[in-house]
Amino acid sequence: MTITKRFWIALVFSIPMLIGMILMPFGIMVPGSEWIQFVLTTIVMAVAARPFIQSAWASFKKHHSNMDTLVAIGTAVAYVYSIYAMFTGQAVFFESAAFVITFVLLGQVFEERMRNNASNAIEKLVDLQAKEAEVMRDGKLVKIPLDQVVEGDLIRVKPGQKIAVDGVITEGSSTVDESMVTGESMPVTKKTGDKVIGSTINSNGTFMFKAEKVGSDTMLSQIVELVKKAQNSHAPIQNLTDKVSEIFVPAVLILSILTFLVWYVFLGATIAKALIFAVSVVVIACPCALGLATPTALMVGTGRGAKMGILIKNGEVLEEVNDVKTVVMDKTGTITNGKPEVTDIIGNEKQVLSIAASLEESSEHPLATAIMDKAKVENVQANTATDFSAVEGKGVTALVDNQKAFVGNDKMLSDVKIDSELQDKMVQLQNEAKTVVFVGVDDKIIGLIAIQDAPKATSKEAIATLKARGLRTVMLTGDNQRVAEAIAKEVGIDEVIADVLPGDKADHVQALQKDGKVAFVGDGINDAPALTMADVGIAMGSGTDIAIESGGIVLMKNDLRDVAKALELSRKTFNRIKLNLFWAFIYNVLGIPVAAGLFFAVGLSLSPELAGLAMAFSSLSVVTSSVLLNKSKIEPKVALN
Structure with missing residues (x-):
């Protein structure tokens, strides 16, 4: 049974008791009111309170205590004592047990709704997916459901349509709105050879692209999975709160017993009055908000981060x-x-570029790509290279036209001399923020290639x-x-x-x-x-x-x-967790002395039902604090000189 259903059951069966309490000061007594309260509270305890009792019992069998322990013990004591009091002619307070359960569940309903609101970033991401794609099959374009798209399919995208899956454009060009995935507000220009992301929106052109990642391998699916894991993760500070709860619950139970003994034994109060104080201590101290402090802030923080890319x-x-x-x-x-370009070639340009292209043809290093692009522009053909060898962090060597050739940085020059003219040119180029690649044949430098990545x-x-x-x-x-x-x-x-x-x-x-x-x-x-x-x-x-x-x-x-935004968002999320923990504890710190009757002499006291209401609002304040993280400023402005 859902928390919402349990709350409505508790509320419906508690309202008649509330009406009875309102009528009592006017001298209106409902016949058999004690038996009516007994029946109504029994239903509340059997249906609405059952999960609290089951959770508390399961923890007890493992020699642990949890937040449900306090709710279960507090309401059970009030309920069992009221049955005893009903048969012995003393005052009953069935309504206290029923109201506490109602208010605790009210707090959990608020928590559940706000938790759902905080985690809706995942649902919004999932909703971004296209539902179908126009795929080339047997030479014809046909519309098929998204789950039937396979890797390698050619897909057409018209203006205004969503891109179905991740891939690379094979024909056409357009601008694409990627804000829903990357957080980038400006449309991105795409042309043949560029990658596209599934679920982003095509703006003004028609293009064909080849599907590279489908299903759970798409970027959107991976983002959804990352956000889910983050929202369900366990921050180390939560370990501290778990340890505190382990100590806090037994301490509260001991304090509740001492409260009862002080009022009944030393101050001469009636059993009913002493029990009310004891039960109030148990209820007000229930640290439900403590368990919400970390996960709700994590949900909001990671959800907001996903929207920002x-x-x-x-x-x-x-x-x-x-x-x-x-x-x-x-x-x-x-x-x-990350897109280096060749800016200078020192030496016989055609020879230097041909040797370099021959060695770098099979390499995927960004500098090798820059050399191959330059060779293509200059129509320089690469020769066949054999005995290819890559030297980590230094460069590559191979045989080209039966000559030992190499391309690399200055770490390759341990056994090779470089003349003073090339040395001076190298220094000049490096001072211009250009990476210098040495090209050599038979242990002799034949030229330099300067590459710049701005x-x-x-x-x-x-x-x-x-x-x-x-x-x-x-x-x-x-x-x-x-x-x-x-x-x-x-x-x-x-x-x-x-x-x-x-x-x-x-x-x-x-x-x-x-x-x-x-x-x-x-x-x-x-x-x-x-x-x-x-x-x-x-x-x-x-x-x-x-x-x-x-x-x-x-x-x-x-x-x-x-990077700065990510660090700031992470800091603000963690600081919100700490603020939440403060709010979770402050109710307990301030409420326990009042609930224990410390200020009863000056007319300040707290009944179990009001303690339950205060506990519900403590949970509500923690969740509200987390939700307000969405309003925090994340993007600082820094003036550049």
């Missing part, structure tokens, strides 16, 4: 972010555009924002020191660690962790170890699947400015 994978990340001192960034594809237009602003927050910024790259420092100077990076081999990135991150917690931002396969080693790994969504899997936070847009 920021995926927070779990609750652990939130706590780690709070203490981050240093943000380390990869260069290529993170600070820079910083993103947003990188300078992003780094200024991080520095304004008091964070130390570091660039960690395998590129040459001069090139790295030129890029760092242009965008405002504090510190440069260059000439780093891919396998050594994680070691450098570990060394930086000696000065405090480190966040690492990267997008490539070689960034995965560093993303895992860092206290907070932030993967750029345009990067490889391996990098994204390794990151604790995933940025769906390839925009470095989202």
Whole structure:
């Protein structure tokens, strides 16, 4: 039975008792009112309160106590005592047990509704999916349901239609609204060869694309899965609240017994009066709100992040972010555009480019792609290369026309001499923030290729924002020191660690962790170890699947400015958890002395039913606090000099 149904049952059967309480001061007594209260409360206890009792008993058998323990004991004591009192001619308070259950369930109904509102980000993401696709089958375009689309299908998308699955455009061009997935408000221009994301909206052109990822492999499906995992994750601070609950519940029960003994034994109160105080202590102390403090804030924070194109994978990340001192960034594809272009060729241009293209033809490295693109533009043919060998972090070697050729960085030059003219040219190019590739044949340098990967237009602003927050910024790259420092100077990076081999990135991150917690931002396969080693790994969504899997936070847009937003959102979510815990405890701290009758002499007391109402509102205040996280400002403005 749902919480809502249990609440309505409790309310309906409690209302007659409420009417009886209202009529009593006017001298109107309902005949057999005690028996009526007994029957009504028995139904409430048997139906609405049963899950509380079952949960408390299950915990007791495991030698534990939980929040339901206090509700079950408080209402059971009131109910059982009232049965005893009914047969011995004393005052009963069946209504207290029924009202407490009603108010506790009222609080849970509010919680459930607000929890559903907080988690509707997942439902909205799922609703974004297209329902059908226009697919080429047997030479004809036919509309089929989305679940029948398979990898390799050619799909046509008209203006205004949703793109069915992830793929790559094979024909045509358009602009696409990707805001529902990446949070990017501006439409993105797409042409042949560009990737498209399922569930995004085609704006003004018609194109064909080949399906690459379908079903659960699409980006939207992966986002939904990440958000679900994050919202159900367990933040480490929750371990503290669980331990507190383990101690708190037995302590409250002991305090309730002491309250009863003090009033009955030492202050001479009646059993009924002493019992009311004892039950009120149990009910007001029930820390239901404590259990909501973390999960509701997590739901709202991760849901809001998903709408912004920021995926927070779990609750652990939130706590780690709070203490981050240093943000380390990869260069290529993170600070820079990740699309290097050949800018200069020193030496016999055709020969240098031909040798380089011959060796780089089978490589997927961004610099190799730049060389191949230049060769294509210049109509330079690549020759067949044999005995190909890649040297990690240095370059490649092979036999071209029976000559040993190599292409690589200055680490390849240990046994090769470079003349002073080329040396001076290399320094000049590197000082211009260009990466220099050496091309050689038979242990002799025949030329240089200068390649430049310009910083993103947003990188300078992003780094200024991080520095304004008091964070130390570091660039960690395998590129040459001069090139790295030129890029760092242009965008405002504090510190440069260059000439780093891919396998050594994680070691450098570990060394930086000696000065405090480190966040690492990267997008490539070689960034995965560093993303895992860092206290907070932030993967750029345009990067490889391996990098994204390794990151604790995933940025769906390839925009470095989202790093600051992700850190701020994580901090605000974690701070909201702490605020929620404060509200969860403050009701108990303030309410227990009142419920125990400490201020009874000055006319201030708390009946069990009012204690139940106060407890319901404590849960409501915690959930409301979490929902207000949606209104928090996340995007700071930083003025650039």
